[in-house]
Amino acid sequence: MRIGIGIDVHQFAEGRKLIIGGVDIPSPVGLHGHSDADVLLHAISDALLGAAALGDIGKHFPDTSPDYKDADSMILLKHVCKLLAREGYKPVNVDAMLLLEKPKIAPYIDEMRRNIARCLGLELNAVSVKATTNEKLGYVGRQEGACAHAVCLIENT
Numbered sequence: 001m002r003i004g005i006g007i008d009v010h011q012f013a014e015g016r017k018l019i020i021g022g023v024d025i026p027s028p029v030g031l032h033g034h035s036d037a038d039v040l041l042h043a044i045s046d047a048l049l050g051a052a053a054l055g056d057i058g059k060h061f062p063d064t065s066p067d068y069k070d071a072d073s074m075i076l077l078k079h080v081c082k083l084l085a086r087e088g089y090k091p092v093n094v095d096a097m098l099l100l101e102k103p104k105i106a107p108y109i110d111e112m113r114r115n116i117a118r119c120l121g122l123e124l125n126a127v128s129v130k131a132t133t134n135e136k137l138g139y140v141g142r143q144e145g146a147c148a149h150a151v152c153l154i155e156n157t
């Protein structure tokens with residue numbers, strides 16, 4: 001068994017969709033990024049890569065490459081799983097935390113968990129997604145951006 005941690009931050013921007021955990025959430029603003037800026041999936045991708053000591057998502061999906069412009073982060077996460085499989089690893093469980101002032105994402109959490117579980121080949125009860133506001137403090141509290149932290153366990157296939 002090996003453990004990995006991932007953290008990601010994206011800035012809010014007008015004219016962008018708010019996609020978190022593969023769910024398109026109704027919102028007047030979205031997250032800015034080279035890809036679809038799915039902050040949650042990026043943190044999970046980094047945690048999985050970290051557990052296998054395979055570097056980070058910027059190494060595998062450079063934000064200078066047109067290949068990843070507006071990329072669907074679910075596809076990037078799937079690719080991360082393939083990289084792990086090549087090294088003889090598979091995910092065991094995921095726990096993730098979103099720091100997001102608005103909107104409330106509680107109604108979308110189960111859909112996010114289902115998306116992630118399907119992508120990683122896990123049972124639903126092996127995928128946890130939680131959220132907190134930042135109590136109006138800092139960049140999250142000022143609604144300038146969103147942050148996600150993830151921890152993943154992997155094991156040999």
Ligand SMILES: Nc1ccn([C@@H]2O[C@H](COP(=O)(O)O)[C@@H](O)[C@H]2O)c(=O)n1
Pocket residue numbers: 099100101102103104105106107131132133134135
């Ligand atoms: N963007 C968010 C933030 C929080 N939640 C849910 O609300 C609960 C209370 O949040 P506090 O920051 O006041 O502790 C939290 O435990 C989440 O269940 C949410 O859905 N979306």
Ligand SMILES: C[C@@]1(CO)OP(=O)(O)OP(=O)(O)OC[C@H]1O
Pocket residue numbers: 008009032033034035036037038042057058059061062063064068069071
């Ligand atoms: C996913 C990638 C690649 O499109 O771009 P972004 O969407 O900007 O995301 P980030 O978490 O800043 O870094 C990883 C990138 O290389």
